[in-house]
Amino acid sequence: MPQQALIDLRGITKTYGSGDAAFEALCGIDLTITRGEFVAVMGPSGSGKSTLMNLLGCLDTPTSGSYSFQGIRVETLNQDQRSLLRRHALGFIFQGFNLLARTSALENVELPLLYRGYPRKQRHQLARAALASVGLPDKERNTPAELSGGQQQRVAIARAIVTNPHTLFADEPTGNLDSKTTRGIMQLLRHLNSDLGITVIMVTHEDSVATYARRIIHVMDGLIEADEETDNL
């Protein structure tokens, strides 16, 4: 039985600006991603990979084309509806971690649950469990300034998975980290993918990072140049 497509892009374009200054970041992308995949989107800077990521993550809308996420036509949703979609189905990790400053790790992880309206006790419980699952059970009280880059990214991952999303978007998750820490973070992402069945879609420009994925999509000048399976199991 063929798996239903989680993400289905048809003829997606994205143009910034207008008139003479118009810049076409994406020039017609067709892409299908199914549940449980670990996809790396690669490409040099300016290739459109980040634009593609933002569209996939429902943070942005395409200029033309259709994007169906679990059968929902994302391009027809307004900002609030996309917010709700992100709240309920997606998790995000960023290159710059994007944790709230002066806020304890636990409270950062609790943030998405707060918007879901979970009661206090349940929030604590889930956030603690998420922190433990990323290997930071003893850093609940620490603020981002008191954590290393790798630890901050782990907190960000805990925040992304605390709502139990089925899809995780990672935008250059290791861009600010050294190689040793990178390994740890990538192993964690792979664990989330293979053991918890979370679909992971990641943007990177490092080959060594991309090898952790099971599928690598190369983007160049707003088009998909190559789409290949890796030999990862």
Added chain:
Amino acid sequence: MFLNAFMIALREIRRNLTRAFLTVLGIVIGVAAVVTMVTLGRGATVAVKAQISNLGSNLLILRPGQGWHTWGVAQFSQTDVQAIREQVSGIHAVSPFGYANAPAIYLENARNTDIQGTSADYFSIANWKLSLGRFFTEAEVVEGAAVCVIGETIRKELFGKDVDPTGKKIRIKSMSLEVVGVTAVKGQGGFGDDLDDNIITPITTLRRRLTGRGSKQNVNQVMISCQDGYPTAHIVAEITSLMRERRGLTRNEQNNFSVFDSLQLADAISSSTKVMTSLLGAVAGVSLLVGGIGIMNIMLVSVTERTREIGIRLAIGARAREVLLQFLVEAVTLSCVGGVCGIILAYGLCVTLAEVVGAPFLFDPKINVIAFIFSAAIGIVFGFMPARRAAALDPIDALRHE
């Protein structure tokens, strides 16, 4: 949704106490300054008005010397008083005035106080009212009767607060005076002096028993009340020429006496308080503005950080309106806390300062409300506007904000 936003906002305040404190501080200072200044200014104006009415209307005061320079200048005599009474037109009553300072004793209680010797007219001229007993009469003044009218402070000190002292005798130096009346409370005078701390006795009595008969010129000052509608300037001119003549001043000599017009004095005091009040108001307005600028500063400085925060919240699934509500609740909470603290601080300042400067404390709800609304509005607008702009951004742009 509202409860949630409220909770998130409170968390955010607790987390950024320094920022919250600085925002609140701006509002506190703004509100406290305006409320304190205006309240004190109003209190001073009311105090001045009360003093003016205490002084009595249409009152001229003839004093020896010019201004404060009275030392060694000849006083007035009873015949001067008589001359004014008979020769100056348009006057209603004339009352001589002599002072002495001596301890008044009743049983074991003593108080050093002003003893004022005057005529019976003085009570109506200077607008005294009675709370007990009677004033002394002109007949008593003529015969030099051993009677006196005392102020409330003297009653309190010598007899006790609610004791009726009429008929009792107080001793001043070697003489014994029967208390015939107690004047109604006048409160504080223009220089913070206690107007109720005095004993009024016939000037004949004072002269005979206290200041001695030695000199004929033992009238320290003369109070003249004018008839209604008669121009006081005329009367002042008449008194001046009369006194120059009686004191034998030549053409080239300056007056060695002066005539105060209570109305002019009142006008001068009243207009200077008005100037003071508007000056205070202007200073307060500036501090409110500075407080407002402080708030704007804090809010604008934190905009970069907060824009990223908005981006994060939007990315993890907050709706724009939830984020806006959070920021609105934050701004409103801080502004209201600041406003309330400011009003409390102003209350404390007003009570303390009112006591220090001797003006009454008059609570004015209007200025409290105006100052509160004004600074709360600044806080809300400048707390909320950047948030509104940020929430309108795409989450991506908000996250990238540098």
